[in-house]
Amino acid sequence: MYIPPHFAEVSGESIAGLLEDAPLACVVAHTGFGLVANHLPLLKTPKGDLVGHVALANDMHRLIAEGQEVLSVFRRDDAYVSPNFYPTKQEHHRHVPTWNYEVVHVYGTIMFQHDDHAKRAAVGLLTRHHERRLNGAQAWRMADAPADYMTAMLDGIVAFRIAVSRILAKSKLSQNREAMDYLGTVEGLRASGHAEMADRMEARADRDR
Secondary structure: OOOOHHHEOOOHHHHHHHHHHOOEEEEEEEEOOEEEEEEEEOEEOOOOOEEEEEEOOOOHHHHOOOOOEEEEEEEEEEEEEOHHHOOOHHHHOOOOOEEEEEEEEEEEEEEEEOOHHHHHHHHHHHHHHHHHHHHHHHOOOHHHOOHHHHHHHHHOEEEEEEEEEEEEEEEEOOOOOOHHHHHHHHHHHHHOOOHHHHHHHHHHHHHHO
């Protein structure tokens, strides 16, 4: 990934926040049949690994070798940025359209896990995390489902862990613009339906002051 210095994201807090907000990763690997890509929810464990699971019917766990390097791409919302957002356009018209986005590339080696304990752990970690965020005290639990049904569901998946080796992160949020145009972009994005990105840009500006 090309990362100009002014767009390099080095804040661990920002990177963790993106993985939290956008957990559906695109997991990419090279195989004997060429590149394969699968869109899978992943969760970073306290030890730093990524954990997830894939359908048993998905050939991903047969095509990718144990211990092979994979790339997991996490991407938050993105937005078109019009030159009309920039107040200085009226002065010199030296602007062109661009695109704002935030993305994290996580590299690591993958190990597939077929045993019942690992599969229950993967499903338990993912569902507990997301259910508590969504439903709080009413969070769904694996124990809520009939035991035989849960066993059948687990029989249909393969768990995996990715041992992370490196992380590249990019936040392209108009940091290369002068203050007037940066604030104009915030206003333009908010008006065009990208309030969450506008809020993050405002927070970043406040943080960097």
